[in-house]
Amino acid sequence: EAKQTRQHFFSFDAELEGRIRRRRLLEQALPRVIHARQLHLAYQPIIASSTGALLGAEVLCRWHHDELGPVPPDEFIPLAEQLGLIGALGSLVIQRAAQQCAEWRAHQPDLCLSVNLSPLQFRQPSLCSELLQAVQAWQLPPAALELEITESVLMENADEIETNLRQLLAAGFPLAIDDFGTGYCSLAYLPRLHVSNLKLDRSFIRELESNPVTTAIVRSVIGLAHEIGMQITAEGVETEVQRDWLIAAGCQRLQGYLFSQPLPAEAFATRFLGKR
Numbered sequence: 001e002a003k004q005t006r007q008h009f010f011s012f013d014a015e016l017e018g019r020i021r022r023r024r025l026l027e028q029a030l031p032r033v034i035h036a037r038q039l040h041l042a043y044q045p046i047i048a049s050s051t052g053a054l055l056g057a058e059v060l061c062r063w064h065h066d067e068l069g070p071v072p073p074d075e076f077i078p079l080a081e082q083l084g085l086i087g088a089l090g091s092l093v094i095q096r097a098a099q100q101c102a103e104w105r106a107h108q109p110d111l112c113l114s115v116n117l118s119p120l121q122f123r124q125p126s127l128c129s130e131l132l133q134a135v136q137a138w139q140l141p142p143a144a145l146e147l148e149i150t151e152s153v154l155m156e157n158a159d160e161i162e163t164n165l166r167q168l169l170a171a172g173f174p175l176a177i178d179d180f181g182t183g184y185c186s187l188a189y190l191p192r193l194h195v196s197n198l199k200l201d202r203s204f205i206r207e208l209e210s211n212p213v214t215t216a217i218v219r220s221v222i223g224l225a226h227e228i229g230m231q232i233t234a235e236g237v238e239t240e241v242q243r244d245w246l247i248a249a250g251c252q253r254l255q256g257y258l259f260s261q262p263l264p265a266e267a268f269a270t271r272f273l274g275k276r
């Protein structure tokens with residue numbers, strides 16, 4: 001028994017050490033990688049449920065570390081936030097997304113790209129002017145860039161955040177609530193938030209086939225959103241059963257592995273914009 005315990009501790013130590021080493025490597029590399037603009041963007045299509053047509057894509061950040069391989073954004077985005085680098089990372093994403101959107105609009109003029117914003121970016125007074133500069137540099141209307149924000153941003157009462165939200169709305173950037181249903185945003189708040197699109201979190205979509213309560217919730221959220229003039233996007237659609245149920249329930253926009261994984265720009269253009 002004593003031996004087992006020792007072994008247990010040994011593997012715990014080794015695991016912890018591995019995690020610390022990994023974290024140190026990532027911490028060292030991230031500032032350089034952002035500075036050298038070595039992060040890449042992947043694009044996941046968003047599909048109109050009624051026609052199957054391409055509406056746009058969500059922009060997702062990718063990092064390939066020389067030694068560690070691909071690092072998931074769920075790991076490096078929080079790290080960038082902790083290291084005070086999220087502003088720089090976010091700027092890079094915004095500028096690239098604007099450039100890419102302009103290029104692709106030559107093939108599909110109404111294409112819209114959705115960019116994820118960290119709550120910390122909302123604390124920076126320069127957010128709106130930065131976004132305006134990015135779209136103006138490529139002669140894009142602000143409507144070409146949808147901004148995905150989390151419920152927590154909308155529920156916070158900080159002055160900087162409210163000012164940013166007001167400026168972004170006035171400038172004409174469409175706002176989407178990301179991962180809707182996972183936070184604490186009450187449905188009663190929705191009409192006041194001036195958000196044009198709700199992205200229903202993947203956890204709801206996953207349970208559509210198995211949990212009748214979830215099914216009822218999703219149905220009523222879709223109904224409510226329509227009544228107050230909001231769009232609904234279902235995230236994480238993986239099966240035809242989920243797709244067909246969502247279409248029947250009136251969900252207009254679909255996104256998930258059933259249609260495509262997030263793709264590098266070239267692969268996205270070849271597959272969805274008919275570029276060769």
Ligand code: C2E
Pocket residue numbers: 044059060061072073074077093116117118178179202235236237238255256257258262
């Ligand atoms: P998110 O904004 O909720 O993005 C959707 C995530 O779900 C992406 O993971 C996407 O690859 C994944 N996904 C899409 N369809 C499916 C599906 O059918 N099944 C499953 N299982 N997963 C699906 P990813 O790319 O790993 O990104 C994770 C999170 O990292 C994002 O969640 C977002 O919160 C954050 N993130 C990514 N890029 C950025 C960025 O440029 N800025 C900021 N602030 N956050 C980012």
Ligand code: CA
Pocket residue numbers: 058116148178179
């Ligand atoms: Ca998102």
Ligand code: CA
Pocket residue numbers: 178179199201235
């Ligand atoms: Ca999401």
Ligand code: CA
Pocket residue numbers: 179
């Ligand atoms: Ca998320």
